[in-house]
Amino acid sequence: MARYELVKRSVALITLTNPPVNALSSAVRHAMAKSMEQALNDPKVTAVVICGENGRFCGGADIREFAGPLRGPPLVPLLDAIEAGEKPVVAAIEGVALGGGFELALVCHYCIAHFKARLGLPEVTLGILPAAGGTQRLPRLIGIPAALELITTAKPLSSRRVSMLTTPCPPDLDALLEVVTMEVKKKARGVMAPLACIQAVRAAATMPYSKGIKRESELMATLFNSGQARALQYCFFAQRTAGKWTLPSGAQWNNSKPREIRSAAIIGLGTMGRGIVVSLARVGISVIAVESEKKLLETGKQMVIGMLERDAKRRGVSASLNLLKFTLSLQDLKDVDLVIEAVFEDMALKKRVFQELSKVCRPATLLCTNTSGLDVDALAGVTDRPHLVVGMHFFSPAHVMKLLEVVCGPRSSSETIATAMSLGKRMGKVSVAVGNCPGFVGNRMLKPYMDQATFLLEEGATPEQIDKALEDFGFAMGVFRMSDLAGLDVGWRIRKESGLTGPDVDPKNPPRRRHGRRYCPIPDMVCEQGRFGQKTGRGWYMYDKPGGTNAKPDPLIQNLLEMYRSRYAIQPRNISDQEIIERCLFALANEGFRILEDGIAARPEDIDVIYLFGYGFPRHRGGPMFYASMVGLERVLERLEHYHQAHPDVPHLEPSPLLKKLVACGSPSVQTWREHIKTMHSHL
Ligand SMILES: CC(C)(COP(=O)(O)OP(=O)(O)OC[C@H]1O[C@@H](n2cnc3c(N)ncnc32)[C@H](O)[C@@H]1OP(=O)(O)O)[C@@H](O)C(=O)NCCC(=O)NCCSC(=O)C[C@@H](O)CCCCCCCCCCCCC(=O)O
Ligand SMILES: NC(=O)c1ccc[n+]([C@@H]2O[C@H](COP(=O)([O-])OP(=O)(O)OC[C@H]3O[C@@H](n4cnc5c(N)ncnc54)[C@H](O)[C@@H]3O)[C@@H](O)[C@H]2O)c1
Helix, strand or coil: CEEEEEECCCEEEEEECCCCCCCECHHHHHHHHHHHHHHHHCCCCCEEEEEEHHHCCECCECHHHHHCCCCCCCHHHHHHHHHHCCCCEEEEECCEEECHHHHHHHHCCEEEECCCCEEECHHHHHCCCCCCCHHHHHHHHHCHHHHHHHHHHCCCEECCCHHHCCCCCCCCHHHHHHHHHHHHHHHCCCCCHHHHHHHHHHHHHHCCHHHHHHHHHHHHHHHHCCHHHHHHHHHHHHHHHHCCCECCCCCECCCCCCCCCCEEEEECCCHHHHHHHHHHHCCCCEEEEECCCHHHHHHHHHHHHHHHHHHHHHHCCCCCHHHEEEECCHHHHCCCCEEEECCCCCHHHHHHHHHHHHHHCCCCCEEEECCCCCCHHHHHHCCCCHHHEEEEEECCCCCCCCEEEEEECCCCCHHHHHHHHHHHHHCCCEEEEEECCCCCCHHHHHHHHHHHHHHHHHHCCCHHHHHHHHHHHCCCCCHHHHHHHHCHHHHHHHHHHCCCCCCCCCCECCECEECCEECCCHHHHHHHCCCCEHHHCECCEECCCCCCCCCEECHHHHHHHHHHHHHCCCCCCCCCHHHHHHHHHHHHHHHHHHHHHCCCCCCHHHHHHHHHHHCCCCHHHCCHHHHHHHHCHHHHHHHHHHHHHHCCCCHHHCCCHHHHHHHHCCCCCHHHHHHHHCCCCCCC
């Protein structure tokens, strides 16, 4: 846990040895305390060097220990003792010095850092604050403004020469803290940790160290026991668990070898195709991009080049334009390692493309689809290599959004899945393996969530009221603002294709019902007026111009809602924010339970990661499944039963059998739900 050596008969070298990141677990703290004591008491030792094994100084406190009672020697007195010791202590930093690891470096009398080292205080991302003196020592060392920036944003710092640092000098502390508070509140709505950090830094500026460190500890105690800290720490591990896919055959992430991908092709240079090209090229993969018409190819090419150049400028590297080739001919794809199809969401068209690819590409080429929800296995079925077909479902904009759903068809081989997962990781995506069903995980769950929002409109709410309730909950954007951004025509086209609306469907027979269940035609009526969202300057909101982003409530939508309600004799009622949150989010989680039952997602963590990275679910709430567990499964069940009774024609509100089962088993913690699903069928 910590190795002690005497070097050159006078220097004590203490090496932290707790792989993989040398976290400060209780055993490490214990070993460090012993080693420090030995060094301080040995008259031969004139100086101490602390470093970490395997090129990593220290990743901070052991986050897993936060879930139980704190054991072992506490960190603060240990660090205080190092700082107070009479022999000089040097931190030799390689790799990372994060959180408690950085705080350890701060108490050392000298620090030497490798130029590639990454230092930082990521505690706020876990819902806590740097409570081993970080909020007290860092402001003293680098000044209030720089310390606030590092502590409240968790931004890592690369190592640099002191002469390059600006001199800390806050002209007016209160004004500065006010500005930072406003920024933090704007960026992270309702998140407690950064605000507590500001209070702790205020203490560093206004109190002696002995009082400041007490204040730090009080604030930590409040955060430590908060639901937000639990949620954020859950997210940390969920994100790491999500990459660990497993198939019923026993093939899994650590026994399946991915193929190396050097070249790829993208079919379709629309919204998604362009972003996928950029994501591939910037990690050094050569890409052939295919379009159907010369003009579209040229437009797509110019857009991709612009995106790559802007991206390269931001990252201070040169744009990898030499990796790109643009063509109208599928014949050029003979030798690529992998193809990602991103043409219109039209099964017949996609089948034609896959048949063609089957003929053109060499037999070993992987064929992937970016479909948002069509049957991946049906596409596999038209090829000569169904085992090499897999869904790679990117999110828009594909070069920015971190999520990738890897959709495993029943015939996708483990090597194919491993390759798609590994390619996602290489592109910097959080990749989650999911099963094949309409909408997969993310979009399948979106339906009940959006349905509830539109039903609430019928019953008396407004788009802005629903959005505000969701944004106050922590979503970056409410459901209507998000739909305006994504484009309302996409969903309209899908509803037309599934026979829910369109010229052949009589809206009055029966009204507000389709396929035997409640249906809200308001989104169709909005689209019929040419209101497709931001791109047309009108949608659920109005914008100053097409492409504008400043959403304002539109009286025309208000009129439309009033006319609609009077046409169907609906008496509008006052709807509380609580009802909005419960109906939208419990319906969302309820579908998540069904997805787990159906074996489309392997575990609740996967669903949560999809919602955190693909749909802007607030991280401090942990994701829809974790949120349901925090609310209490019994309560979620009771509320769903209540709403289902009030709306029996909405099957999505009927509590899922898995939810009922979990409640009957005493509402176990989310990490153990998997044990209750084991016997069910897996589509992964
Ligand atoms: C370090 C990384 C950058 C490495 O990234 P990489 O991509 O290489 O690897 P992975 O991320 O995949 O990680 C590999 C593996 O390691 C696990 N892991 C990583 N870091 C930790 C960690 N810190 N603890 C435990 N485990 C860790 C990870 O899970 C992977 O394993 P798995 O099996 O899941 O695959 C990257 O890992 C990273 O960014 N790590 C996190 C860094 C971080 O956030 N550090 C801060 C930790 S919090 C902290 O340090 C707090 C300090 O300020 C100390 C505070 C003192 C506490 C005092 C307590 C007072 C409590 C008072 C409350 C009283 C309450 C009461 O009264 O009740
Ligand atoms: N837009 C999103 O938010 C989003 C998100 C995830 C997945 N998707 C999915 O990605 C796919 C593409 O969506 P999009 O939004 O980029 O569509 P888009 O309409 O912006 O682009 C599709 C492109 O494909 C081209 N194309 C059509 N047939 C072709 C052919 N035979 N050969 C070459 N090019 C052809 C079109 O000219 C067009 O440029 C769809 O399956 C969609 O469901 C979309």
